[in-house]
Amino acid sequence: MRRFLLRRLGQVIGTIFGVVTLIFFLQRLTGDPTYLLVPETATQADIDAMRAALGFDRPLIVQYLAFLKQIASFDLGRSVIQNVPVWDIIASRLPYTLQLAGGALLVACGLGIPVGIILALYRDHPASRLLASVVLAAQSMPTFWSGIILILIFAVTLGWLPPSSTGGIEHLIMPSIALGLLSMATFARITRTSLLDELSKEYVRTARSRGVPMGLLLRRHLARNASIPVITVAALEISNLLAGAVIVETVFAWPGLGQVTVQSILARDFLVVQGIVLLGAFVTVALNLAADLLYSAVDPRIRLDGSRR
């Protein structure tokens, strides 16, 4: 267990190091990164001054080491436009994105898991086939379209919900549904597959032949055993939801990290974009690790170091 953890931790550090390196070289794809940081109206003198101030006139290797050192001390730099640390911008926006992702996860699990159970238990029923088509359709809807359709129906036509921005819980409903529908299919799929796997096992047949009702069997045994892949996928899906928030936040004018990312690109505030992308990658790596660890926590039969008891 300990060896596994150490090895896995080594991998995580390696990957993060790779991500930081990739971002560094990505900035230099077009040559001089100074141009990413100055407004379009800047004069040549301004650009030269900026280049010297940021150290972009130094040798590449020196810049690279400086960048690594800066990121290693959790310094994401300052926003050129707003003149505040990038961390402050992230901290002020993060709660909104977390609310949205949380709401979406609730929608995705709340709809996806029951649907998956139905699809597994009644796999040959025609209605179940129809349900599967609905799930596939929901997965094929771009979030920016489903979001707009929701606004059109519930805000513009019916007037039940506010069309955009923040406030009470009612502001969160439509963005959560738009974002959650996409992940619902993933949860339905994995729940169905893993429940079908479990249903085909001997102990299920034995229990059924002895007259154990399906409902009891489902609650007592199947739920626990079949939940393992579902939990793992949930951890991985959170990073998808956070990334998907970029677009949904723009649709609903939700003031989270996604909205500020898009605004920063249009305002040429590159360091903010860079900070958020780095954060997104760190969170993804951390969630992957969490999925691995959860996997063993839920099912003690799985030993992370590969040894068997």
Add this chain to the structure above:
Amino acid sequence: MTSATASAPLLQAGKPRRSIMRWVPVMLIALFVLAAIFAPVLAPYDPNSQNLLGRMRPPGTVSRNFHYLLGSDELGRDLLTRLIYGARVSLFVAIASVILSGVVGVLLGMLAGYLRGWVELVVMRLVDVFLSIPAILLAIITVAVLGTGLVNVIVVLALTRWPRYARIAYGQTLSVANMPYVRLAAFMGASTPRVLLRHILPNIIGAVTVVATLEFGLMVLFEAGLSFLGLGVQPPTASWGAMLSSGRNYLATAWWIATFPGLCLFLLILAVNLIGDDLRDRFDPRSQ
């Protein structure tokens, strides 16, 4: 392992799907492809010709020389015409980026799986790094560096998505590389490119095709998403994503501007996903 089960086909319940239903998505895609190819012939008007007196007219309105079958947008341009031209952008970007990322990814994946050693180490670590940045964020930061526009969107999408192909090609190559006929070919003096292209590629192309199909739908979605955010194809070029974005401002008065481009996107992506689900049934031995 988890990702393999998570992507198991959804529609493969008991009986095989009726053959007619199987052709519906294919015909739908053919329709979009034909619309894209013959856009100048099919479209009733020029996609950029404005009619400022006929702004935001509902579907079926006639204004001056225009007959708006699906309504007009905020500059009085014919929505149907722009939808037809929008299919061009969507399909072109998706095809180009799937080919570009597919070729690069499959080549690197095959090399990593066949040569092993440091090539494997470098390529697969790179794959891990790329895949640990959420795709949309990686695309966004690359656009921020390279700038917007049609060609840049294709480059960005290819750069973001090649690891998917590399990973599948690598795994498949590993399982084929030790087959007797592959080893014999190498032993008889076949060069590495020859072994890869003649002996390994034909064996892995099935799995790659499944990934490419699902990726195609994703690329349509990504192009539309980037254009929606204003980071993709730039106006006045007709792109479904950009049309949706501008229609968003007129939801209360002109619902059709945002609704129809979204409907096109939805139908195209749904058709691709249905075909992908179908292919997965056929190529995945576990679902037999």
